[in-house]
Amino acid sequence: MQQPYLEPHQARTRVPNSFEDLLGDSIERAFAVGIHDLPGLVGYLNQAGPTCPGGEPWTEDAYKTLMARLGE
Amino acid sequence: MSTVDPVEQLLANGLKNLWYPICPTGFIADKPVSLRRLGYKLALWRDTDGTLHALEDHCPHRGAPLSRGVNLGDRLQCPYHGVEVRCDGVTTRVPGSPGCKLEGSQATRYFHVTEAAGAVWLYNSAGNIEEAPPLVLPEQLSSAEFSHFLCYAEWRGDYRYVLDNVMDPMHGTYLHKQSHSMSEGESHAKFVTRDTDTGFIFEKDGQRGVNFDWTEWADTGVHWMRLEIPYPKTGGPGGNFHIVGSYTPISRELSAVFHWRCRPLTGWQRDTWRFLYKNRLEARHWAVLEQDREMLEFMEPDANQRENLYQHDLGLVRLRRHMKNLAKAQLELIEARQL
Ligand code: FES
Ligand SMILES: [Fe+2]
Numbered sequence: 001m002q003q004p005y006l007e008p009h010q011a012r013t014r015v016p017n018s019f020e021d022l023l024g025d026s027i028e029r030a031f032a033v034g035i036h037d038l039p040g041l042v043g044y045l046n047q048a049g050p051t052c053p054g055g056e057p058w059t060e061d062a063y064k065t066l067m068a069r070l071g072e
Numbered sequence: 073m074s075t076v077d078p079v080e081q082l083l084a085n086g087l088k089n090l091w092y093p094i095c096p097t098g099f100i101a102d103k104p105v106s107l108r109r110l111g112y113k114l115a116l117w118r119d120t121d122g123t124l125h126a127l128e129d130h131c132p133h134r135g136a137p138l139s140r141g142v143n144l145g146d147r148l149q150c151p152y153h154g155v156e157v158r159c160d161g162v163t164t165r166v167p168g169s170p171g172c173k174l175e176g177s178q179a180t181r182y183f184h185v186t187e188a189a190g191a192v193w194l195y196n197s198a199g200n201i202e203e204a205p206p207l208v209l210p211e212q213l214s215s216a217e218f219s220h221f222l223c224y225a226e227w228r229g230d231y232r233y234v235l236d237n238v239m240d241p242m243h244g245t246y247l248h249k250q251s252h253s254m255s256e257g258e259s260h261a262k263f264v265t266r267d268t269d270t271g272f273i274f275e276k277d278g279q280r281g282v283n284f285d286w287t288e289w290a291d292t293g294v295h296w297m298r299l300e301i302p303y304p305k306t307g308g309p310g311g312n313f314h315i316v317g318s319y320t321p322i323s324r325e326l327s328a329v330f331h332w333r334c335r336p337l338t339g340w341q342r343d344t345w346r347f348l349y350k351n352r353l354e355a356r357h358w359a360v361l362e363q364d365r366e367m368l369e370f371m372e373p374d375a376n377q378r379e380n381l382y383q384h385d386l387g388l389v390r391l392r393r394h395m396k397n398l399a400k401a402q403l404e405l406i407e408a409r410q411l
Contacts (some may be wrong), residue, residue, distance in 0.1 A: 004226035004326060006365075008358040010096070011221045012350040024351040027344060028306040036309040038340055064340045071346030 020070065022050040038063070082399045084230065084324055085111030088198040088411060089402075091207045091294035092320045093191040093330045096224045100124060100192060104148060106139035108322050110196050114183070115139035119146055124185040125159035126194055132163055132179035161200055189213040189332060190222035193294070198402075198411045208292035212314050212334040219342045220316075220334040221349060225361065228369045231319040231327035232392075233376070237364055238297045238317055239274060239388040244284030247367060251360045253301050253313070257283035263384055274387030281312065289391055294318060307353070310337040310345060324373075333357060 016024070023045075030044040038060050045058045052058040053066065086092060086109075094109055094116070104117035106129045115129035115138045127148065129139045136152035147158040155174070156165040161182035163174050184195040184204035195204035212218045227234065237243065242261060248254040261276040268288065275286030281302055288298040300312040307313065314334040322328050337345050345353075381389060405411035 004228065006225055008355060010223055011346075011354050016351045020347075020351055024348055027308070027348065028352075031308040032304075032306045034305065064343070067340055067343035067347055071343035071350070 019050060019053070026050060078403055079396060079399045082403055083232070083395060084321065086196055086231075086321050087295075087395070087398055087402060088196055088406075090291075091193045091195050091204075093318050093328070094126075094185070094194045094320065095192050095328070096222060097187050097190055097192055102143050104139040104141065104143055106137055109194070109320055109328065111321070112181070113137070114194070115148060116185070116192065117143050117148065119159075124187060124192060126183040126185045127157060127159065127161060128181035128183075130180070131155055132157065132174060132177075133166075138180075189220065191224070191330060198406060205293050207294060209294065210290065210292075210296060210298055210316055212298065212316050213332055217338065218314070218334045218336050219338075219346060220332045221346075221354070223331045223333060223354075223357065223361065225329045225331075225365065226322065227327050227329050227365050228325060229327060229371070230324055230373065231321045231329075232395075233368045233371065234317075234319045234327055234329055235297070235391060235395075236376070236388045237368060238299070239287050239289065239391050240384065241274070241276065241284045241287050241299070241387075242384045243364075243367075244301075247363050248284070248360055251363070252356045253304055253307075254283050254360070256302070257285070261384070263386055265387060265390060272390065274390070287387060308344060308348070309341050310335045331361065 026045055026048050027041070029048065030041050035041055035044050042058045042060055042063055052062050092110060095107060099105060100116045100118055102118050104115050107114050107116060113129040115127045117125055119125060125146065127138055129137050131138050131150040131152060133150065133153055133155045136150050138148045138150055138157060141151040142149040144156065147156050147164060149156045154167040155163060157180050158164050159182060161178045161180040163177055163179055166172050166175050178200060182200055183197065186193050186207055188207055188209060193207055197204065213220060244254045245257055245259050257279060261279060263274060264277050266273045266275065268290065270292050271288065271290035273286055273288045279285050284299060284301050286299060290296055290298070295318065297317045298314065300314050303313045316332040316334060318330045320328040335345050402411060
């Protein structure tokens with residue numbers, strides 16, 4: 001019999017890179033301390049990292065644009 | 073000697089005249105695919121414009137697999153002797169014997185198929201029918217207020233064990249105690265059932281929004297189940313995590329298991345959840361589901377013949393009884409040739 005289909009990753013098309021891993025960690029830490037609003041989250045990323053791609057500080061727009069791509 | 077109980081047989085293959093999820097949409101491309109589902113071997117393929125088609129994977133000439141043949145757009149050509157069968161089951165050409173009576177006859181079972189929520193859905197009609205009713209899914213899968221991902225898996229065993237498992241909220245407190253989201257709540261509870269317009273809810277009396285506290289079963293022309301699990305704080309805004317499930321028999325030994333993970337989110341919150349889901353949450357959810365799979369696959373196929381059920385099992389008792397009654401009613405219609 002053919003092996004049953006058991007694929008743990010069905011949502012992503014590639015393995016996350018290290019920037020995405022750091023970003024995921026940082027977002028989860030912000031959520032864990034109860035930061036659930038966008039200005040708060042952007043402020044947290046600016047203070048805790050990782051750096052916004054391009055090197056400028058995180059802004060709400062930069063965050064939204066990046067997430068629209070990563071979370072498409 | 074084994075006698076086949078027709079009610080049992082009907083339930084094992086899946087009730088008729090319902091929509092069933094078959095596979096993720098990505099499984100079907102131009103090249104025809106052969107899949108066993110619902111007591112049939114099916115040939116599924118895409119037309120030149122991407123439209124899905126499904127025939128029984130059985131050539132009307134001598135039964136060769138049509139799925140091994142050539143995709144001619146809205147029809148398949150059998151690899152054995154070249155007979156062509158259109159997506160509506162009609163044999164359009166018998167090249168070896170033009171004009172023979174097979175030509176023009178609707179000798180092949182065909183099925184209505186559609187795509188929604190990342191899955192291919194098939195209407196399991198009792199016979200060939202012109203049109204299928206619309207596919208009606210819960211709001212988690214049909215409303216723009218929700219974002220969702222499909223998780224598809226194949227588990228060894230009868231699909232009814234999967235139904236039992238989902239209709240058993242209390243297992244969350246024990247089997248999933250070590251999980252990222254199900255360590256909360258009382259370890260004993262009293263359950264009650266409540267009717268809805270389309271089915272019923274089986275829920276913990278006096279506990280909501282703490283753990284896996286309730287399950288809904290519904291029939292909207294498709295049988296689906298629904299539940300919610302509170303996310304830990306790290307899951308961010310958006311409240312509970314919703315799961316919609318629907319389960320399709322592949323064979324007595326294998327089940328097609330569809331879970332949609334859903335959250336009511338829009339805008340940056342939606343995108344963030346989707347990013348986290350792909351980046352890390354999917355793996356955590358998968359680990360929880362593996363606990364269920366391992367438990368069910370290690371149960372004996374006849375475990376449900378030797379049970380001592382208690383109050384927590386009222387939900388699955390009710391569901392089994394309901395399914396059995398549906399099967400009996402369908403069987404009577406089939407025997408009266410009305411289905
Ligand atoms: S079996 Fe298909 S053409 Fe003969
Ligand atoms: Fe479970």
